[in-house]
Amino acid sequence: xxxxxxxxxxxxxxxxxxxxxxxxxxxxxxxxxxxxxxxxxxxxxxxxxxxxxxxxxxxxxxxxxxxxxxxxxxxxxxxxxxxxxxxxxxxxxxxxxxxxxxxxxxxxxxxxxxxxxxxxxxxxxxxxxxxxxxxxxxxxxxxxxxxxxxxxxxxxxxxxxxxxxxxxxxxxxxxxxxxxxxxxxxxxxxxxxxxxxxxxxxxxxxxxxxxxxxxxxxxxxxxxxxxxxxxxxxxxxxxxxxxxxxxxxxxxxxxxxxxxxxxxxxxxxxxxxxxxxxxxxxxxxxxxxxxxxxxxxxxxxxxxxxxxxxxxxxxxxxxxxxxxxxxxxxxxxxxxxxxxxxxxxxxxxxxxxxxxxxxxxxxxxxxxxxxxxxxxxxxxxxxxxxxxxxxxxxxxxxxxxxxxxxxxxxxxxxxxxxxxxxxxxxxxxxxxxxxxxxxxxxxxxxxxxxxxxxxxxxxxxxxxxxxxxxxxxxxxxxxxxxxxxxxxxxxxxxxxxxxxxxxxxxxxxxxxxxxxxxxxxxxxxxxxxxxxxxxxxxxxxxxxxxxxxxxxxxxxxxxxxxxxxxxxxxx
Amino acid sequence: xxxxxxxxxxxxxxxxxxxxxxxxxxxxxxxxxxxxxxxxxxxxxxxxxxxxxxxxxxxxxxxxxxxxxxxxxxxxxxxxxxxxxxxxxxxxxxxxxxxxxxxxxxxxxxxxxxxxxxxxxxxxxxxxxxxxxxxxxxxxxxxxxxxxxxxxxxxxxxxxxxxxxxxxxxxxxxxxxxxxxxxxxxxxxxxxxxxxxxxxxxxxxx
Numbered sequence: 060x061x062x063x064x065x066x067x068x069x070x071x072x073x074x075x076x077x078x079x080x081x082x083x084x085x086x087x088x089x090x091x092x093x094x095x096x097x098x099x100x101x102x103x104x105x106x107x108x109x110x111x112x113x114x115x116x117x118x119x120x121x122x123x124x125x126x127x128x129x130x131x132x133x134x135x136x137x138x139x140x141x142x143x144x145x146x147x148x149x150x151x152x153x154x155x156x157x158x159x160x161x162x163x164x165x166x167x168x169x170x171x172x173x174x175x176x177x178x179x180x181x182x183x184x185x186x187x188x189x190x191x192x193x194x195x196x197x198x199x200x201x202x203x204x205x206x207x208x209x210x211x212x213x214x215x216x217x218x219x220x221x222x223x224x225x226x227x228x229x230x231x232x233x234x235x236x237x238x239x240x241x242x243x244x245x246x247x248x249x250x251x252x253x254x255x256x257x258x259x260x261x262x263x264x265x266x267x268x269x270x271x272x273x274x275x276x277x278x279x280x281x282x283x284x285x286x287x288x289x290x291x292x293x294x295x296x297x298x299x300x301x302x303x304x305x306x307x308x309x310x311x312x313x314x315x316x317x318x319x320x321x322x323x324x325x326x327x328x329x330x331x332x333x334x335x336x337x338x339x340x341x342x343x344x345x346x347x348x349x350x351x352x353x354x355x356x357x358x359x360x361x362x363x364x365x366x367x368x369x370x371x372x373x374x375x376x377x378x379x380x381x382x383x384x385x386x387x388x389x390x391x392x393x394x395x396x397x398x399x400x401x402x403x404x405x406x407x408x409x410x411x412x413x414x415x416x417x418x419x420x421x422x423x424x425x426x427x428x429x430x431x432x433x434x435x436x437x438x439x440x441x442x443x444x445x446x447x448x449x450x451x452x453x454x455x456x457x458x459x460x461x462x463x464x465x466x467x468x469x470x471x472x473x474x475x476x477x478x479x480x481x482x483x484x485x486x487x488x489x490x491x492x493x494x495x496x497x498x499x500x501x502x503x504x505x506x507x508x509x510x511x512x513x514x515x516x517x518x519x520x521x522x523x524x525x526x527x528x529x530x531x532x533x534x535x536x537x538x539x540x541x542x543x544x545x546x547x548x549x550x551x552x553x554x555x556x557x558x559x560x561x562x563x564x565x566x567x568x569x570x571x572x573x574x575x576x577x578x579x580x581x582x583x584x585x586x587x588x589x590x591x592x593x594x595x596x597x598x599x600x601x602x603x604x605x606x607x608x609x610x611x612x613x614x615x616x617x618x619x620x621x622x623x624x625x626x627x628x629x630x
Numbered sequence: 631x632x633x634x635x636x637x638x639x640x641x642x643x644x645x646x647x648x649x650x651x652x653x654x655x656x657x658x659x660x661x662x663x664x665x666x667x668x669x670x671x672x673x674x675x676x677x678x679x680x681x682x683x684x685x686x687x688x689x690x691x692x693x694x695x696x697x698x699x700x701x702x703x704x705x706x707x708x709x710x711x712x713x714x715x716x717x718x719x720x721x722x723x724x725x726x727x728x729x730x731x732x733x734x735x736x737x738x739x740x741x742x743x744x745x746x747x748x749x750x751x752x753x754x755x756x757x758x759x760x761x762x763x764x765x766x767x768x769x770x771x772x773x774x775x776x777x778x779x780x781x782x783x784x785x786x787x788x789x790x791x792x793x794x795x796x797x798x799x800x801x802x803x804x805x806x807x808x809x810x811x812x813x814x815x816x817x818x819x820x821x822x823x824x825x826x827x828x829x830x831x832x833x834x835x836x
Contacts, residue, residue, distance in 0.1 A: 112813060113664035115800035115832075120718050121670055121710065122800060126779055127720060145664060247820035286815040288833050413824035416815035417833055453830040458795045459775040459788075461766075463758055468694045468701075471795060472808050472829045 068094040068317070068354040069625075071339050073324050073369065075099075076176025077607050078594040078614045079360035080302025080310070081219065085618035086358070087315035091625075094317045094352055095310070096341060098361070099151070101320040102173040104303040108293025110145025119144045135160075135167045138559070141180045141291035148172070149179050149293075159498045159510035166495075166511035167558035168364055174320050175303040176362065177561070180291045183272045183299050183420065184446065185225050186604035187216050187236045191430070195486075196600050199440045202392065202489035205599050206571045206580035209236070215612040222309075223300045223611065224278050227270035235425040235444075235604070241275045243268040244284075247449050248412035249477050250422060253537040260536035264427045269446060271420040272300035272608075280308065288417030299419070321345045323504060326373040327357060327382055327590070335589045335630075336382075342504050356589045356621055356630060360614065363393075363595040364495055367566040368509050370577075370592075371497050383567070383577050383584035383592075390496050392489040392568055393511070394601040396560035397519050399546055401445065401483035402530025404539030405476050413451070413474060422447040424481065424533070426603055428525065439521035443485035443603045445530065450478050481533060483526030483546075486603040488518050489565055493557070513557035523549050562606050564595030582617035588630045593617050669802065671709040677716035681745065682731055686711050686790070688747035692754050693794045702794055705804045710797030711790065722782060723789065730786020761787035805832035 069091035072082040079095060086093045115121050122143060129137035132154040136142050142150060151170035158168055171177040190209040197204035213236070220239040229237040246254075246268075254266045273290065274283045274297075281297035281304055290299045297304030310316040323342045328351070330337035339352045359366040367390055373382035381389050424445035429437055452475030460467070493514070497507035527546035534542040546553075557563075570576030573585035578597050584590040593614040595606060602609075624630045678686065690702035690711060702708070715727050738746045738757065746754060765771075770781045770788035781788070798804040805811045809832040 110664050113667070114802065114811070114813065115805065116669050116671070116802045117664050117667050119670060120714060121797060123714070123718060123796065124779060125718065245818050245820045250820070284818075286818045287813060411824050413822045413828070414818065414820050415812075415822040416818035417831070418818045418820070450834070451830070453834055454795060454799050455834070456776050458792060459771055461762060461771065463693050463755060463762075464695055465697050468697065468808075471799070474824065474828075474830050 067352055068092050070094070070356045070358060070621075071096065071352055071354040072358045072360055073339070073366070074176060074359070074361035074594065075174050075302055075307065075318065076171060076360065076362060076594075077178045077181065077302065078362075078610045079176065079358070080178060080306030081611050081614040082358040082360050082593060082618055083302075083310035083316055083318075084306040085615050086622065087310040087313040089618070089622045090315065091622065092315050092317075093310065094319060094354065095307075096322040096324055096339070096352075097174045097176070097318065097320045098323045098344065098365070099172040099174060099176065099320060102148075102175060102179075102303065104175075104297070104308070105293075105295035107173070107303075108295055109148060110143070110292040111295060112287060113145055113292075135558075136169055138167070139169060139180075139561070145289070145292050146180060149291075156502060157500075158508050159500060161511070164512070164514055165556055166513050167556045167561075168509070168511070168563070169558070169561045170362070170365075174318065175301055175307070178301040179293060179303060181301075181561075181607060182605065183290060184423075184605040185220075185223065185227075185238065185270050185272045185608040186423075186444075187238055188212070188602050188604065188609055189234050189236055191234055192600065192602040192604075195441060195602075196489070201440070202600050203568070203570045203572070203575050206569055206576075211580075212609075212612050212616065215616040216608065219608070219611040219615050222278075222305065223272050223608075224274045224276070224281070225270055225272055225608075226268065226275040228268045230265055230267050230425075232265060232425055234430055238270060238608075240270075244271070244273075244275060244418055244420065246422070247414055248409040249406055249479065250449055252408045253406075253479060256537050257533065261533055264424050264533060266447075267423055267425065269420045269423040273419060274298050281305065284419065286416035286418060288419060290419045323506070324361065324369050325349075325504070325506060326369060329373065329375050329377060329382055329587070331375070331377045334587060336587060344504070347504070355625065356591065358614075358617070358621075359590070359592040359596075360594045363563045363566055364509055366592055366594050366596050367495060368497070368506070370567065372507060383587055383590060385586065386574050386576060388491070388568060388575060389577055390566050391491045391494045392565045392599075393493040393495055393513055393557075393563060394487040394489055394565040394598065395513075395557050396484045396487060396562045396601065396603065396605075397515060397523055398482060398484050398555050398560050399523065399549075400480055401523075401526040401544065401546055402481045402534050403543045404479045404481075404534035404537065405541040406479055406538065407476055407540055408538060409477070421449060428529075437525065439518045439525065441486040441488070441518070441522070441603065443483045443522050443526045445481040445483055445526070445533075447482070448478075448480045450480075452476055452478060479534070479537065479539065481526075481530040483523065483530065484560070484603055484605070485519060485522035485526060487601045488516055489568070489600055490516060495566055511557070515551050515554055515557065520549065520551050520554070523554060562595070562601070564598040564601060564606060567592050567596035568599045569597045570599060581620045582613055583620070588624070591617050591621060669706075671706040671713065671797075671801070673709075673713050675709060675712050678712050678731075681735065683708060683712065684747040685731065685734055685745065688754055689758065689790050690794045690798075692751070692758055693791055694798050699808045700803050702798050705798050705801040707794050707797045707801065710801065711793045714793050714797070715789075719789075720782070723780070723784075726783070726786055727789055730789070733786070758787060761785070799832070
């Protein structure tokens with residue numbers, strides 16, 4: 060192959076999801092000519108949302124899942140609530156694009172299949188990290204210390220939040236700093252009842268709005284939520300944040316972005332003479348044509364596993380164990396959040412109050428364990444938060460009852476008692492043994508298939524049990540007439556699968572010491588100045604909050620740094 | 631509301647640059663929107679005999695009868711059951727369905743001298759209650775069944791009940807005339823009065 064010396068682009072961004080969209084926006088707005096490579100197919104904002112606003116009677120099988128097809132072609136994705144015939148085109152076909160699944164300890168790898176990636180189907184929960192999160196590793200000795208703290212990232216949180224549009228309520232909590240908020244979504248009457256009881260009977264916890272990237276006030280080009288309900292089908296009014304609705308249009312508007320769908324990145328080429336990434340090798344997934352693109356800088360934003368896979372597949376004499384992997388930690392220290400229903404409570408308060416509109420998010424109980432040092436009754440480190448759901452029982456939760464006729468019809472059509480659910484999301488410790496690696500199998504493009512070894516530690520098990528115990532305490536304090544907890548004595552085997560949180564992260568962690576980390580504090584590869592990785596792979600610890608906002612803030616910060624370095628002629 | 635109506639609605643909502651960015655030139659792609667697709671129950675029926683269809687219709691109407699609001703037949707539930715039994719049930723479930731139907735086809739005329747669908751409503755109900763009694767140990771009535779996709783060995787009577795209830799409340803007639811259908815609420819009110827006879831929102835199960 061003839062080596063190209065011409066820089067086709069100033070920057071190449073691999074991936075168009077949450078992180079890639081931000082990299083595209085920030086770099087193009089700073090004047091760089093940017094090529095965005097997306098493995099998935101093209102999709103137009105609005106017109107590509109084929110299932111949006113379709114009533115049940117229009118859906119195949121009225122929305123019941125075609126089970127055999129899903130088990131055959133989407134065995135992992137179909138376990139996700141957002142997967143249905145109304146959204147299937149957003150997800151990668153797992154039969155055509157296999158990875159190695161261990162029968163005994165499977166890892167659930169969920170992948171997008173369209174421009175916009177998983178930002179189309181994400182849960183839209185957006186929470187800042189706190190100084191406590193950034194200090195956790197150095198405090199309890201798990202993992203390595205973060206190379207920066209809250210004050211370094213706080214301005215970047217603000218920067219992205221103003222553009223994303225996050226509805227929430229300011230609480231002034233040190234463990235969960237407030238974002239730049241739009242006005243919060245309203246509460247249900249029962250939720251206000253629960254809040255007032257918790258204030259008296261469980262004053263150690265705060266019940267607040269789930270902080271959610273859904274507009275309650277118009278932003279340019281995007282309108283406030285119309286409360287139709289199922290966001291994951293796509294939103295042509297751009298009311299929830301996705302690359303499609305927000306960052307990619309901004310990047311496109313600069314005239315500096317070239318977006319190339321169907322472009323699978325096979326590997327990065329490293330030039331040992333310059334010590335830089337010299338090219339990105341791409342396979343067209345439709346034609347199998349291979350192309351080599353060059354640029355001054357490369358941003359990997361392909362999602363944690365895919366970016367790490369690309370680095371691992373980019374072996375050279377200088378980097379025999381994978382690009383940027385002199386430390387040997389690439390692929391290790393994989394983390395995810397465990398999730399599950401910690402406690403469900405039945406409530407008979409506010410029975411004559413209902414709701415109008417479908418609020419596409421719930422409430423949130425921020426972390427309350429191990430805040431000021433170690434709680435005396437806690438046999439674990441770190442903590443968890445609860446996402447909540449409030450609903451009325453209805454025909455979907457009660458169809459399997461005895462009886463026929465007018466009485467059955469009448470009982471099914473009316474709302475039943477209230478259910479208030481507390482779903483614990485627990486932090487996961489970084490462990491070297493939790494890892495992904497390249498197997499000997501190859502996929503249809505000749506890429507080595509990814510394999511995983513990941514199991515929850517005792518700490519994660521103890522966190523889930525504690526979340527069930529405190530969930531019951533909170534439900535009782537809130538006035539539930541009946542509660543159910545299935546996780547009081549949960550075992551590792553009964554927990555959510557690794558990967559099921561869809562918060563997989565940590566396989567190219569950042570740290571000051573190049574012998575222990577892949578990236579420096581600017582998301583820049585140690586020893587390879589023009590390579591940046593800003594998706595979840597950089598995460599050095601996991602916190603217990605949903606991570607996407609943090610990926611966005613770090614991406615924007617890394618873009619700013621990279622362009623300043625370029626301006627000074629350093630990269 | 632179809633998709634075009636929604637888009638018009640959205641156009642009113644979104645001001646200035648918004649309308650331009652969101653782009654309403656949908657034309658060709660619009661044809662594949664599920665929102666504008668034919669109703670699922672408009673699919674071609676070729677699975678059951680006319681006699682079997684009458685039995686299924688009578689069962690569905692017994693489960694959800696017409697009262698002061700439409701019933702299962704009004705909502706097209708018999709069509710839904712036939713399509714789902716043909717296309718959605720797996721082989722084992724379909725065998726249970728066919729055996730259950732065959733049982734009613736032979737046993738009822740032998741016992742009563744006429745087919746199930748010609749029995750007086752009270753006797754149809756008694757037959758179905760008897761079927762339900764003998765199925766009462768099924769997992770279908772078990773804890774948390776509503777969280778499962780389908781109980782693979784659910785007896786015939788349970789299959790028909792589930793498909794009837796599901797098909798009814800997700801049909802256009804059931805969702806709009808028995809439940810309350812509100813696809814474009816435009817606001818959220820968390821303290822909205824609920825009268826003693828008010829129905830659930832149809833969208834709550836989506």
